[in-house]
Amino acid sequence: MAVNYYGADSEVRRIEFEIKSKSSMPGSKGNRDKRSPLVTINYFGMDKELVFKYVDTKRVHAATKVTVTVKRGLVGFDVLDHYDVVD
Secondary structure, eight states: OHHHHHTOOSOEEEEEEEEEEEEEEOOSTTOTTSOEEEEEEEETTEEEEEEOOGGGHHHHHHOSEEEEEEEEOTTSOEEEEEEEEEO
């Protein structure tokens, strides 16, 4: 899979998805109360989870959509470049 990642095309595509569900996952040991927000999207027929940082909790809870930036990999699989919530 490294060939797919490192041989990815330089052209990026921005795609917007509706948030299917929201949840959170516990932080690291000693920071269990700092739960990282997690959103589930339907990425072309497959459920995918995107994890955000704890500081983005309020933005994630207020959002209804996510913007995902992907590149086409050398082998043909998409390579995730960046993701963020749409305010």
